[in-house]
Amino acid sequence: MKISICIPMYNEEKIVVSCAKAITEEMESYCEKAGDEYEIIFSDDGSTDASVALLPSGDNLHFGRIKSCLSDHNTGKGGAVRRAVAASSGDAVLYTDCDLAYGTAVIPEAVDLLKNENIDAVAGSRAIHPDGYAAYGIFRRIASKVYMTALKLIAGFSMTDSQCGFKLFSGELARRIFSVAECDGWAFDFEIFLLAEKEKAVIREMPVKIINHRESHIHMISDSINMICEFIKIKRRIKKRR
Secondary structure (H helix, E strand, O other): OEEEEEEEEOOOOOOHHHHHHHHHHHHHHHHHHHOOEEEEEEEEEOOOOOHHHHOOOOOHHHHHHEEEEEEOOOOOHHHHHHHHHHHOOOOEEEEOOOOOOOOOOHHHHHHHHHHHOOOOEEEEEOOOOOOOOOOOOHHHHHHHHHHHHHHHHHHOOOOOOOOOOOEEEEHHHHHHHHHHOOOOOOOHHHHHHHHHHHOOOOEEEEEOOOOOOOOOOOOHHHHHHHHHHHHHHHHHHHHHOO
16 A cells, blocks of 8 residues: 655744654654555645755655645645645545644554545544643633534534544545645635545544644634634535535
């Protein structure tokens, strides 16, 4: 099996090298035992710092397995992930953030689930892990629960964690649904879930917890309201699809 790891990034010069090293070390160890292969695709979303220049290349530490796809302007996380998925060639395709918020051990865990169970996708969920939100302050935890409750009631969302930044799909499913996705912003996860459900994909939630925490740029109240409005628009748009 070939595993494609998609990393969206925007102005990540401080962590891009450590991210590449951590994933490479995890995947070299896993693939040596499993007989698999992998690729890491960094999708730069118009960074204005040295992120692209710092991307590892050559054969050092197997960095020859690293690819990049670049945008000359900032489109949003959804657009960055979509470009990486389009450039992928793996039998399994996953995406996670450059800060590796959930660590790297979740990658082989999710791949093994896809291999061993009759499923099409694995979705990380902080809500079903006993320590999933332990790194957050009390306000962030309460706001997250209120947000997910509103999402279930207003937008009819069936999963437990829409915004977890770790998800894995079979390669065929990933490239098919991302090719018709339209959302460039933070609401893209919700659109992908709905497109996968429309394909009758079997999605398994996997408990994850925050290991590397950094401050979010999201304004919990105003951005949550805007995102829920966007979710309703996405749901209506996908409902019209044949």
